[in-house]
Amino acid sequence: MNEFELIARYFNRPAKRAILGVGDDAALLAPEPIRQLAVSADMLVEGRHFFPDVDPEALGHKALAVNLSDLAAMGAEPSWCTLSLALPCVDEAWLAAFARGFHALADEAGIELVGGDTTRGPLTIAVQVAGTVPAGQALLRSGGTPGDDVWVSGALGAAAAAVAVRNGDAALSGEAMAACLSRLDRPTPRLALGLALRGIASAALDISDGLLADLGHIGERSACGAELDWADIPAHPALAGLPEAVLRQAVLAGGDDYELCFTAPAQHRSRLQALSQTLALPLSRIGRLVGGQGVRVFNAGERITPSRAGFDHFAT
Ligand code: ADP
Ligand code: MG
Numbered sequence: 001m002n003e004f005e006l007i008a009r010y011f012n013r014p015a016k017r018a019i020l021g022v023g024d025d026a027a028l029l030a031p032e033p034i035r036q037l038a039v040s041a042d043m044l045v046e047g048r049h050f051f052p053d054v055d056p057e058a059l060g061h062k063a064l065a066v067n068l069s070d071l072a073a074m075g076a077e078p079s080w081c082t083l084s085l086a087l088p089c090v091d092e093a094w095l096a097a098f099a100r101g102f103h104a105l106a107d108e109a110g111i112e113l114v115g116g117d118t119t120r121g122p123l124t125i126a127v128q129v130a131g132t133v134p135a136g137q138a139l140l141r142s143g144g145t146p147g148d149d150v151w152v153s154g155a156l157g158a159a160a161a162a163v164a165v166r167n168g169d170a171a172l173s174g175e176a177m178a179a180c181l182s183r184l185d186r187p188t189p190r191l192a193l194g195l196a197l198r199g200i201a202s203a204a205l206d207i208s209d210g211l212l213a214d215l216g217h218i219g220e221r222s223a224c225g226a227e228l229d230w231a232d233i234p235a236h237p238a239l240a241g242l243p244e245a246v247l248r249q250a251v252l253a254g255g256d257d258y259e260l261c262f263t264a265p266a267q268h269r270s271r272l273q274a275l276s277q278t279l280a281l282p283l284s285r286i287g288r289l290v291g292g293q294g295v296r297v298f299n300a301g302e303r304i305t306p307s308r309a310g311f312d313h314f315a316t
Helices: 003-010 056-074 092-109 158-166 174-185 191-196 211-222 244-253 266-279
Strands: 035-045 077-087 112-120 124-134 149-153 203-206 225-229 260-264 283-290 294-299 302-304
Touching: 003 092, 003 112, 035 056, 056 077, 056 092, 056 124, 056 174, 056 191, 056 203, 077 092, 077 191, 092 112, 149 266, 158 174, 158 244, 191 266, 203 211, 211 225, 211 244, 211 260, 211 283, 211 294, 260 266, 266 283
Parallel strands: 077 112, 225 294
Antiparallel strands: 035 124, 077 124, 149 260, 149 283, 203 260, 225 283, 294 302
16 A cells, blocks of 8 residues: 555545645635634654554544644634654554544544645654634633633543553552543543633633643733642542542643633633533632732642642653
């Protein structure tokens, strides 16, 4: 199978929204007027972002999911994406499973694959996504104000706990580990939440590097600090058996959660509680933005800190 047969078999599907999709030198796209394009890219590198033995179908899902999560965090509706692959060899079983996972999530999210690149090399997956948002309505990191509530969706720490167990740094029961692995391998981009937060959230982002580090970005962009209450931060239930220090590390500083962290004025509390019901997605109010800078977490009035604040590829 050559490069072009590979693309045709696994990645060329008829264009729906695009004017011209896969197959020419470039795709042709026509965004609706009065909307802005939200564009984002995320790359997954074997050994860095995923274990070499990961299920290729889950990897196809995750490669797109982590990108859709960025659109969710902007309050954007998914439209188009590109997929660039470096593959060490042509492994048809691997490709078929990867493509299945990718296309299943693409169909569910309503995003269309319109191009990419395919080359030989160490396994690397680079996805770029584009979505649209009515002009001026995107959720930015910069809109928070002291006094706003800080909220988080879902539950935190499961993906990081799975990595800690895989690395031999923690132990979990088989059942708890399976729950954590499914969060690590198949994160859920919170797209419906992101759309619903337009007009409610003052600032938002998705948690990819850890709650404290990511909320810190809202703080920097919004020129605020934040205070969180440990008791209100939703740890994933599968983490219950972990030692307290490991659990805190996973919840506060573990990466790969892909939940949304956002701020909103207190007047929106009841709307957000109702939204949580509608979406069947827990939304937890975990603290507040304050004047000054930095994110502080308190447990019964006492300050707690994880040993490492968040994931940084170039940390020394
Ligand atoms: P060019 O040489 O003009 O850059 P390519 O030969 O790399 O084009 O790709 C041919 C077509 O297939 C292009 O439309 C490109 O966007 C698309 N394509 C290549 N790889 C992928 C992929 N992994 N997924 C989706 N489309 C792809
Ligand atoms: Mg060309």
